[in-house]
Each structure stands twice: as C-alpha cells, then as structure tokens.
Amino acid sequence: MNRLASATSPYLQQHADNPVDWWPWCDEAFAEAKRRDVPVIISVGYAACHWCHVMAHESFENDAVGALMNDNFVAIKVDREERPDVDAVYMTATQAMTGQGGWPMTVFASPDGTPFFCGTYFPRPNFLRLLQSVTTAWRDQRDAVLQQGAAVLEAIGGAQAVGGPTAPLTAELLDAAADQLAREYDPTNGGFGGAPKFPPHMNLLFQLRHHQRTGADRDLEIVRHTCEAMARGGIYDQLAGGFARYSVDGHWTVPHFEKMLYDNALLLRVYTQLWRLTGDPMAARIAAETAAFMIDDLGTPEGGFASALDADTEGVEGLTYAWTPDQLVEALGEEDGRFAADLYAVTPAGTFEHGTSVLKLARDVDDVDPTVAQRWARVRARLREVRATRPQPARDDKVVAAWNGLAVTALVEQSLLTGDPVTASAAIRAAELLASVHLVDGRLRRVSRDGRVGEPAGVLEDHGCVAEAFCAVHQLTGEGRWLDLARDLLDTALARFAAPNGGFHDTADDAERLVTRPADPTDNATPSGLSAVSAALVAYAALTGETRYREAAEAALATVAPVVGRHARFTGYAATVGEALLAGPYEVAVVTGEPTGDPLVVAAYRHAPPGTVIVAGRPDQPGVPLLADRPMLDGRPTAYVCRGFVCERPVTSPEELIARLGR
Known part of the structure; x- marks a missing residue:
C-alpha cells in the first residue's frame, strides 16, 4: 500500500515508490507494530539531504532490504522539517547512544515508540546485518532490548527536562558571550571553529548589536571579516546569489550544496544590518542578491517561500x-x-x-x-x-511556518532600510499566506504545500518566528491587524507552551504525546523556540506598551542566561534579544502623512539602537498603539522617541532624532 503518495512532504513523496512498506508518522503505525509484535524503524531525514538520498538509493530502493524491513518491522518515514518535535526526541536519543547525530537518522524502537538502538547513515551491507541482528535480538533477547530502551528513555528525559538555575540576562553575561566568541573566532578565515564551517548568522547578529551598545570595534571587525570571507567563498553562489548550508572545509571554499531558506533569511538580516552600520557596498550587494535569490528561486506561486534547494543534481553533488x-x-x-x-x-x-x-x-x-x-x-x-x-537541483517546495517567518522579518528589514518595494511586497505576500493558510481554527500549522495546509501542528519556533514576522509587517504597513495576529500567537504560546520555571516546552500541552516532551533552549540551525518567542514578546511589548509580554520574555531568557555566558555559539539569538532589552528597546513613532521617504523615517531606520520598533503614519490609526494621541507639531512630521515605555519631548528634525537615538 502506498501511504506516502498524498503527503505534503516532498521528502516522503520521494520514498513513495520504495519496496519498503512505509508508514507516515501516525498512531496507526505503532498500533500495527503492536498487533504484529514487531519493532518499528523510524527513518528521519529531509528532501535536500545528500546522505539521505544515498541511503535511499543504496538501501530503501533495494528489494532485499525492503523485504527484510517489511517482514520484521513496521517502517515509519519522517520529514524532520515537518515534525521537528519527533526529530528532537529521537535526535537526543541518537546523541545519547552514539555521541553524535545527523541525517539520515535511523532509530529502532519498541511499539510504544521507546528507542533502543539509534544511528545515522548505514551503508547497505551494514544495514542488512543490522536489520538481521535487531530481528534476532527482538526475538531472543527481548528483556535486554526493553531494558536498553528504558535506559535511553531515562537519558533523553533528563536531557530535555525543563528546569535548572535561572538568572537575569545581564550586560555582564552578554559581554562574557562576546568575549567568548572573540576567543573562538578564526582570524584567518573568519567564522568560528574549523571544518565543517557553518555560517554563524545568529552570533553575527548578536555581535552587531553588542557593538552598537558597547562601541567595541572588535565585534564589528569579526562580523565584517566573516561576512566578506563568506561572500567571497564558494559557500556563496557567485552567479545567482544565496548561501549554501555549510562549507566542508574551514575556509568557505567547497560547500555542501543544499541551500536552505532559514540560512538565507538570517544571513539577509546580517548583511542588511552590516550595511546599515558601515555603509559597506559589499554588504549592500550581498543583501540585495540574497533577497533576490529568496524571491526568485525559493518563492512559491502562493506567495510563500520553499524550504530548500537540493544538495544533489541527478544524484551528484555540485553537478550544477x-x-x-x-x-x-x-x-x-x-x-x-x-x-x-x-x-x-x-x-x-x-x-x-x-x-x-x-x-x-x-x-x-x-x-x-x-x-x-x-x-x-x-x-x-x-x-x-x-x-x-x-540539470538543476530539485526544490523542496513545502512552506514551513517558522522559516517563512524568518524570511518575512528579514525582507521587511531590508525593504525598510532600502525602500525596495519588491522585497516589501514579497514580505507582505508571505505574511498573508501564513495568516490565511497556516492559521486553522485559531491554531498555527507547521507546513503547507501548493496552498494546502498540512496536518502537523505548529511548534514553539513557529509561533515565535511568525509572531515576530507579524510584528515586522505591522511596522512596514502600519496596519493594526498584524499586531492582533501576533498577539494571538503569543497568547497561545504563553497558554500552551509555557513551563513552570518561566521557560517553554517546544510542543503544546495539547499536542501529540511523544515518549518525552522536547524542550531545547539552545539555538541550532535556526533560533530555538524559546529565543524566537522571546524576540516576538519583546517586539510586541514595545509596539503595544503591554508590559506582561516583556516580563514573559525576561523570565524566558532567565532560563537560558546561565548558558549564554558559557556557550555563546549556541545562544546567539537569545543574546540578540538580550541586547534589545538592554537597549530599551526604543520605541519610535513618526507621525507623518507620507511615511515613504520621509527624512524622519529614514533617520529612524538608519540610526536605531538594537531592537528598536518603528511605526510611521498618520496619527490615531485603529490598532496602531504607537501612533495613538500623537499629533504633528505645527503641522510638520514629528518623531516621538520612547525607551522602556518612558517618552521624551517630540522632535521634528532628523538631526534631533539622530541625537536622541545615539544617546
């Protein structure tokens, strides 16, 4: 039976015609394993993954492998991008058992989902032997298998437990994080660490904000050098724009060729902000080209952004x-x-x-x-x-809510700073898709494809990234409905995802129950759910003056603050949000009849401190709190500058506004 043909995931559809009798992740698959009294194989990957393709060609397309899997297991195929909650649970198990993780991820579990043996890529001869060994162990050594599963479950439960010490995310901790990044910086090639080398976008965003607060030239030079090295390297597509996932070497020359939406969205923010602070023409060019790549190569007919371009072309890396x-x-x-x-x-x-x-x-x-x-x-x-x-690489054209949220925020920032109407329009279209398709009965869904929403529920990072995007579109358009949508998502996050210590779980309290409830406060390839929600809470509080949202952000960041000073490379987005809180953040309202090109508006965007929210338009517009009760002075465009909900005397000249923002 072909159960994957109608999946919204291109990755699952890639496996629809395998001789393996795949099931999607569902209760029925585990019930079938229980009925047959066989273990399950949970195979996790994603469409743009090179080694996922290799294992598929070597093993899952092989009749002998398929027969062995079908006879002795229930096989479940999972797209990690659709189900990051499932991926997080079993990745923690894989790391606990093997000391490392990656994709494809191969997990053997009992019919209740408890993992007892985990690994990543297996060549076909090894995989065949493993299938036979697990079949024998399940038949002849069941008690030992179940005991091992119980030990793994205990380990991952401890690793994903919500708790531990909390502390305010202070200037001292953020300074310590910046010092640690400076020590780990590669002064020859830029970036941090050695091969493989990933674009450190969230750390660079933090360093730019830390530079703005402290004036530290060291931070700015690390960002400038790293950005130039990446832009000159093979990790950046010198012909069409856009960044690959990582470099296989330490000097950015040979990439792993997949291009992910989230990397390009976050790097667009970095290059845009670097240009804003320095006027660097290279940064301006790379930002414009990256935005164009996202729109031209990842844009979908419905207005969203596809997840990725494949690492392979016709099974060969780099062929294109x-x-x-x-x-x-x-x-x-x-x-x-x-x-x-x-x-x-x-x-x-x-x-x-x-x-x-x-x-x-x-x-x-x-x-x-x-x-x-x-x-x-x-x-x-x-x-x-x-x-x-x-021949061109395939495209994974499913729309992931969180990653589209990151894209919207980045495009809004770039359009507001450059006045580019193309990026502004693209951001609004994507936000409209998220609002009209991904919100179903008041709850956020994780994915859509071809305008059809998928079943997986939105996880914490979806709520945070999309809420932050809606706050950004509110600032771009001056329309109140985007702020209302952001509030609804944040209220859901606070009601359904919050943990007793002020932190958050990654799944809702009414979501599908897995063998453990994931909660990871550290950033990985994308912002953690906790840091994404914190960013949105801070922006929403600044735009509305509702302090309880700011207090929720402070409490959430307090749960990760002890990690920030010790492991800066894994808390970049949380530190970025922390800098916004230290800055105020500033709230700027520009009352003007024509926001586009108004010198006060331009000055606000060019000189804003970290995390500043800016709204421009006519006074007293419905649903726009920053413009309420703020008239023009003598009929002239007027800027109102507040910090931490305390406002200064309004100004009418760009020079006065710049002076206020530079204090």
Missing part, C-alpha cells in the same frame, strides 16, 4: 555549480574565459572533484573601475545563462 577552465572558455570565449578563471579562482587542478572548481571571488568587484565592473556583470550574466542549461 562546478566549472573547469575549459568550460569557462567554451562559455565565454578565450579572453573572457581567462578573465573569469582569474576572477573566480578556477584552476586546472580544481578546488572540488575531478579537476572542477567551485566559483569563489578572488578579486574585488564592489570598488573597482566601472569598466571592470561592467565586464564582471556581463561575464556573470553569461555564465548564469549557460549554467541554467545544465
């Missing part, structure tokens, strides 16, 4: 992206081909596989003679045309 010197000459002619090889560091030896190279930028293109810039633009456009004739 790698070049040889001869291929450049063939595409461009002899002279421009040599120019491109020098510009993009394409050599006969190559930097990738089989003598090919991933394009990286070996020369400056942002501050050069106009004739050189024009030649670069012409060469780049031609290479992009030629590359478009090659």
Whole structure:
C-alpha cells in the first residue's frame, strides 16, 4: 500500500515508490507494530539531504532490504522539517547512544515508540546485518532490548527536562558571550571553529548589536571579516546569489550544496544590518542578491517561500555549480574565459572533484573601475545563462511556518532600510499566506504545500518566528491587524507552551504525546523556540506598551542566561534579544502623512539602537498603539522617541532624532 503518495512532504513523496512498506508518522503505525509484535524503524531525514538520498538509493530502493524491513518491522518515514518535535526526541536519543547525530537518522524502537538502538547513515551491507541482528535480538533477547530502551528513555528525559538555575540576562553575561566568541573566532578565515564551517548568522547578529551598545570595534571587525570571507567563498553562489548550508572545509571554499531558506533569511538580516552600520557596498550587494535569490528561486506561486534547494543534481553533488577552465572558455570565449578563471579562482587542478572548481571571488568587484565592473556583470550574466542549461537541483517546495517567518522579518528589514518595494511586497505576500493558510481554527500549522495546509501542528519556533514576522509587517504597513495576529500567537504560546520555571516546552500541552516532551533552549540551525518567542514578546511589548509580554520574555531568557555566558555559539539569538532589552528597546513613532521617504523615517531606520520598533503614519490609526494621541507639531512630521515605555519631548528634525537615538 502506498501511504506516502498524498503527503505534503516532498521528502516522503520521494520514498513513495520504495519496496519498503512505509508508514507516515501516525498512531496507526505503532498500533500495527503492536498487533504484529514487531519493532518499528523510524527513518528521519529531509528532501535536500545528500546522505539521505544515498541511503535511499543504496538501501530503501533495494528489494532485499525492503523485504527484510517489511517482514520484521513496521517502517515509519519522517520529514524532520515537518515534525521537528519527533526529530528532537529521537535526535537526543541518537546523541545519547552514539555521541553524535545527523541525517539520515535511523532509530529502532519498541511499539510504544521507546528507542533502543539509534544511528545515522548505514551503508547497505551494514544495514542488512543490522536489520538481521535487531530481528534476532527482538526475538531472543527481548528483556535486554526493553531494558536498553528504558535506559535511553531515562537519558533523553533528563536531557530535555525543563528546569535548572535561572538568572537575569545581564550586560555582564552578554559581554562574557562576546568575549567568548572573540576567543573562538578564526582570524584567518573568519567564522568560528574549523571544518565543517557553518555560517554563524545568529552570533553575527548578536555581535552587531553588542557593538552598537558597547562601541567595541572588535565585534564589528569579526562580523565584517566573516561576512566578506563568506561572500567571497564558494559557500556563496557567485552567479545567482544565496548561501549554501555549510562549507566542508574551514575556509568557505567547497560547500555542501543544499541551500536552505532559514540560512538565507538570517544571513539577509546580517548583511542588511552590516550595511546599515558601515555603509559597506559589499554588504549592500550581498543583501540585495540574497533577497533576490529568496524571491526568485525559493518563492512559491502562493506567495510563500520553499524550504530548500537540493544538495544533489541527478544524484551528484555540485553537478550544477562546478566549472573547469575549459568550460569557462567554451562559455565565454578565450579572453573572457581567462578573465573569469582569474576572477573566480578556477584552476586546472580544481578546488572540488575531478579537476572542477567551485566559483569563489578572488578579486574585488564592489570598488573597482566601472569598466571592470561592467565586464564582471556581463561575464556573470553569461555564465548564469549557460549554467541554467545544465540539470538543476530539485526544490523542496513545502512552506514551513517558522522559516517563512524568518524570511518575512528579514525582507521587511531590508525593504525598510532600502525602500525596495519588491522585497516589501514579497514580505507582505508571505505574511498573508501564513495568516490565511497556516492559521486553522485559531491554531498555527507547521507546513503547507501548493496552498494546502498540512496536518502537523505548529511548534514553539513557529509561533515565535511568525509572531515576530507579524510584528515586522505591522511596522512596514502600519496596519493594526498584524499586531492582533501576533498577539494571538503569543497568547497561545504563553497558554500552551509555557513551563513552570518561566521557560517553554517546544510542543503544546495539547499536542501529540511523544515518549518525552522536547524542550531545547539552545539555538541550532535556526533560533530555538524559546529565543524566537522571546524576540516576538519583546517586539510586541514595545509596539503595544503591554508590559506582561516583556516580563514573559525576561523570565524566558532567565532560563537560558546561565548558558549564554558559557556557550555563546549556541545562544546567539537569545543574546540578540538580550541586547534589545538592554537597549530599551526604543520605541519610535513618526507621525507623518507620507511615511515613504520621509527624512524622519529614514533617520529612524538608519540610526536605531538594537531592537528598536518603528511605526510611521498618520496619527490615531485603529490598532496602531504607537501612533495613538500623537499629533504633528505645527503641522510638520514629528518623531516621538520612547525607551522602556518612558517618552521624551517630540522632535521634528532628523538631526534631533539622530541625537536622541545615539544617546
């Protein structure tokens, strides 16, 4: 029976025709395992995952493997992006058993879902032996298997328990986090640590805000150097824009080629804010190109953003992206081909596989003679045309609520700072999709595809990222309904996800019961649910003056504060929110008849301290608290600046506003 064909997940659909009799994650699968008295195999991955594809081709498409799995197990296929709650529980188990984790994740569990053996990728011969060994152990050593499962369950329950010490997230802790990042910074290549090297977007956002508060040049230089190194490296698509998931080396040259929406959304914020603070033309270019990549390559017909572009093309990594010197000459002619090889560091030896190279930028293109810039633009456009004739990576076009929330916030920031109407329109369209499709009977759903909402319930990160996005769209449009939508999501988070110590669980109290209830306060590839909700609570409180939301954010951040000073690389977004709270955050209302291009509005966005909320428009608009009871002075556009709900005398000149914001 083909149970995956109608799934909203492209990853599940990739496995629909396997000889394995897959089940989606559902109660019926576990009931079937109990009825047959067999263990379950829980296979977790995602559509853009290279090694997931390898294991699928080697094992799940193999008839012998399929027969062994079907005869002795109930096999369950899970898209980790649709079910981050399921992924979190079994990833914790995998890490507890093996000391590491990753995807594909392979978990053997009893019919009640208790894991007793976990791993990641297994080559087919190893996997066949493992299937036979587990089958024998389940039949002949059942008590030992169940005892091991009980021990694993106890371990993951402890790892995901909500509790522990709390402390205010103070300036001293944030300073300690910035010091730790500086110690772990790679002064040669930028970023932190060695290979594989991931773009540290949330840490960079924190360092930019820490620089604004303290004036520390060290923080700004770390961000500037890291951003330049990534933008020049192969991790950045030099032809079409957009960042890959990570670099397999320590110097950003050869990427793991999948491109994820969340990375690009968070990096768009970093480059936008770097440009705002420094005027760096490279940062402005990369921000604009990353926004264009998100809209052009990840935009869906319904207005949302697809999750990812695949790491593989026709089963081969880098097939779309790698070049040889001869291929450049063939595409461009002899002279421009040599120019491109020098510009993009394409050599006969190559930097990738089989003598090919991933394009990286070996020369400056942002501050050069106009004739050189024009030649670069012409060469780049031609290479992009030629590359478009090659086989292209597949796209995972499901819309994930949290990641679309991150995209909306990033696009709003970029549009407000640049005045770009294209990014503003894209942000509003995506927010409309989240509001109209993902909100069902007052509750948020995790995914949609082709405009059809999926069944998985929204987890904490969905509520936080989407609420923060709605707060951003409220500031962009001045429309009160976005603030109402944000409040509804935050009220749900406080009512359904809150823990007794002020922190949060990652799943709602009325969500499906798993073998343990996940609660991870640390950031990973995306902001943790706790830090995402805290960011939204702070923004909403500043926009409305409702202090209970700010107090909830402070209580939540207090649960992760002890970790911030010790493990800064895993708490970047929480630290970013902490900087906003230390700054006030500022609340700026610009009363004006024409917000677009008003010098006061431009000054507010260019010079705002960390976490500032800004609303511009006519006074006393329904549903816009910051504009209530705030008239123009002498009929002139007027800015009202408040901090921590305490307001100063209104000003009417950009110079006065900049002085207020710079105190």
